[in-house]
Amino acid sequence: MQQYNARGVHGQTVEVLAQRILDGRMPEGSTLDLTALQSEFDVSLTVLREALRVLAAKGMVDARPKRGTFVRPRANWSLLDADVLRWQFARSPHRPGLFDDLHELRAIVEPGAASLAAARATDTDIEALDAALADMAAAGDDPSAAVAADLAFHRALLAATHNELIQRMEVVIETGLAERDRMVHGTAGADDPVPSHKAVVDAIRRHNPAQAARAMGKLLDQAIEDVARLERTQHEDRQD
Amino acid sequence: MQQYNARGVHGQTVEVLAQRILDGRMPEGSTLDLTALQSEFDVSLTVLREALRVLAAKGMVDARPKRGTFVRPRANWSLLDADVLRWQFARSPHRPGLFDDLHELRAIVEPGAASLAAARATDTDIEALDAALADMAAAGDDPSAAVAADLAFHRALLAATHNELIQRMEVVIETGLAERDRMVHGTAGADDPVPSHKAVVDAIRRHNPAQAARAMGKLLDQAIEDVARLERTQHEDRQD
DNA sequence: CTGTCAACATATCTTCGTAATTAATGAAGA
DNA sequence: TCTTCATTAATTACGAAGATATGTTGACAG
Numbered sequence: 367m368q369q370y371n372a373r374g375v376h377g378q379t380v381e382v383l384a385q386r387i388l389d390g391r392m393p394e395g396s397t398l399d400l401t402a403l404q405s406e407f408d409v410s411l412t413v414l415r416e417a418l419r420v421l422a423a424k425g426m427v428d429a430r431p432k433r434g435t436f437v438r439p440r441a442n443w444s445l446l447d448a449d450v451l452r453w454q455f456a457r458s459p460h461r462p463g464l465f466d467d468l469h470e471l472r473a474i475v476e477p478g479a480a481s482l483a484a485a486r487a488t489d490t491d492i493e494a495l496d497a498a499l500a501d502m503a504a505a506g507d508d509p510s511a512a513v514a515a516d517l518a519f520h521r522a523l524l525a526a527t528h529n530e531l532i533q534r535m536e537v538v539i540e541t542g543l544a545e546r547d548r549m550v551h552g553t554a555g556a557d558d559p560v561p562s563h564k565a566v567v568d569a570i571r572r573h574n575p576a577q578a579a580r581a582m583g584k585l586l587d588q589a590i591e592d593v594a595r596l597e598r599t600q601h602e603d604r605q606d
Numbered sequence: 607m608q609q610y611n612a613r614g615v616h617g618q619t620v621e622v623l624a625q626r627i628l629d630g631r632m633p634e635g636s637t638l639d640l641t642a643l644q645s646e647f648d649v650s651l652t653v654l655r656e657a658l659r660v661l662a663a664k665g666m667v668d669a670r671p672k673r674g675t676f677v678r679p680r681a682n683w684s685l686l687d688a689d690v691l692r693w694q695f696a697r698s699p700h701r702p703g704l705f706d707d708l709h710e711l712r713a714i715v716e717p718g719a720a721s722l723a724a725a726r727a728t729d730t731d732i733e734a735l736d737a738a739l740a741d742m743a744a745a746g747d748d749p750s751a752a753v754a755a756d757l758a759f760h761r762a763l764l765a766a767t768h769n770e771l772i773q774r775m776e777v778v779i780e781t782g783l784a785e786r787d788r789m790v791h792g793t794a795g796a797d798d799p800v801p802s803h804k805a806v807v808d809a810i811r812r813h814n815p816a817q818a819a820r821a822m823g824k825l826l827d828q829a830i831e832d833v834a835r836l837e838r839t840q841h842e843d844r845q846d
Numbered sequence: 847c848t849g850t851c852a853a854c855a856t857a858t859c860t861t862c863g864t865a866a867t868t869a870a871t872g873a874a875g876a
Numbered sequence: 877t878c879t880t881c882a883t884t885a886a887t888t889a890c891g892a893a894g895a896t897a898t899g900t901t902g903a904c905a906g
Contacts, residue, residue: 376860400886400887409861410861410862410863411862411863412652412860412861412862412863413860413861413862415656415887415888416655416656416659416860416861419656419659419660419663420659420660420662420663422660423659423660423663423664423689424663425688429886429887429888430868430869430870430886430887431867431868431869431870431885431886431887431888432868432869432870432871432884432885432886432887433869433870433885433886433887434885434886434887435886435887441773443774444684444687444688444774444777445770445771445774446686446771446774446775446777447684447687448665448684449663464770467769467770467771467772468771470722470767470769470771470772471769471771471772471775473718474714474715474718474719474722474772475714475715475718478713478714478715478718479714482710482714527710529707529710529711530685530704530707531685531686531707531708531710531711531778532707532710532711532714533681534683534684534685534686535686535711537684537686538771640858640859649889650889650890650891651890651891652888652889652890652891653888653889653890655859655860656888656889669858669859669860670858670859670896670897670898671857671858671859671860671895671896671897671898672856672857672858672859672896672897672898672899673857673858673859673897673898673899674857674858674859675858675859
């Protein structure tokens with residue numbers, strides 16, 4: 367999933383800086399003291415520069431002679447970027463509501479994608495969906511296999527739209543799935559996911575866009591309900 | 607709109623390299639000859655490195671010792687990134703269907719966003735929408751003012767969802783609007799945009815999500831119809 | 847004879863310290 | 877008050893040295 371596989375000490379530097387900006391420890395508009403950061407991370411200026419260049423590419427910082435390197439307004443950050451999403455969830459206390467935002471976007475995009483897929487899916491596309499469905503059924507109680515199959519399903523669905531931009535919304539879906547997986551981690555009691563997913567595939571197979579969108583909407587409603595129920599349970603646990 | 611405001615010779619280097627990759631002149635998996643590029647652009651290795659670091663941050667290239675720097679599979683490119691979208695449209699013969707893909711994504715996201723906005727919009731949000739509507743009416747036949755008002759409208763709509771991730775879909779909408787603007791450039795005969803936009807605002811003011819979504823859908827249908835009609839006209843012109 | 851594993855050599859990226867360039871600032875002049 | 881110009885703080889660029897993953901060779905076991 368991650369895109370920016372920086373090797374060497376670089377990756378850490380980028381991630382630490384990114385998280386400081388994302389969680390507000392380095393507020394918008396604040397200027398970065400390169401010399402201080404250099405000694406803090408014990409790296410050369412070049413390393414720091416390249417780390418900042420990555421963040422600049424994601425709209426998070428800007429550097430100008432005489433003014434210094436500063437954090438850009440939040441409105442310019444590429445929040446839909448795979449790395450930025452991952453960095454936000456990597457630190458434990460991420461922004462409240464971030465998961466909800468993520469899910470709302472999914473709730474808009476995925477039914478629409480299902481509708482398009484129903485109109486355009488080829489036999490190959492439907493085979494991929496069926497395969498993901500089979501994997502999901504075969505996964506049983508193996509959590510990692512279940513997540514992998516779930517991911518494959520949603521990826522196959524996006525691919526069936528034959529729209530390259532919609533396909534790239536997978537970064538949002540992947541992050542959403544990964545985060546949900548982290549939350550439910552090992553907690554049993556989730557419903558069987560196969561029926562709801564199968565309903566989507568059936569609608570696509572019949573090339574019925576409206577039905578596909580509805581089925582996908584239900585699937586997502588169920589998913590968010592699972593998480594909500596889980597959060598209630600955890601909340602009760604915390605009151606021991 | 608652009609995020610990566612690289613200064614110096616850097617910006618050109620990044621853009622040229624990006625376009626070569628995006629249009630397929632540097633195919634997926636091909637390795638880049640850094641030495642050749644260095645002499646071609648007449649820049650130092652550091653400059654080239656930082657340019658490639660930007661592309662790496664956008665998932666387009668990767669560098670590994672002993673293997674070299676190579677173009678990553680297209681599936682990893684951040685096609686929803688503002689710069690990547692801009693670079694694609696910057697060169698005249700961009701991928702056929704790119705505009706269509708863009709519009710399909712808008713057709714999915716914006717009605718959903720309008721629906722959410724209808725549920726959540728505050729008085730301030732609605733004032734912003736009204737202001738954009740007023741600007742649109744006042745623009746009259748000034749194309750740049752009309753585009754600015756249109757952009758402000760769609761931005762205000764996304765803001766009214768109070769969902770930060772959905773708001774960042776503005777990069778897609780902005781690019782779509784900018785490209786449409788480039789296409790219609792100076793050609794009159796477009797319908798009055800105010801009524802269709804006003805219908806959306808009215809639905810939001812009444813906090814009627816379904817109606818807002820429908821109105822937004824119609825607005826987008828009309829927009830794509832305008833472009834289609836324009837393309838037919840241009841096609842006829844070309845047959846002189 | 848064939849397949850597996852480990853140590854080695856090297857091509858390539860990565861990092862360093864220093865020099866050049868840029869643009870915001872304030873003062874001087876018109 | 878506006879324009880011009882030197883000042884200077886900060887980024888940007890350079891060429892060489894350093895670090896590292898990869899591919900290769902050889903030996904050993906099956």
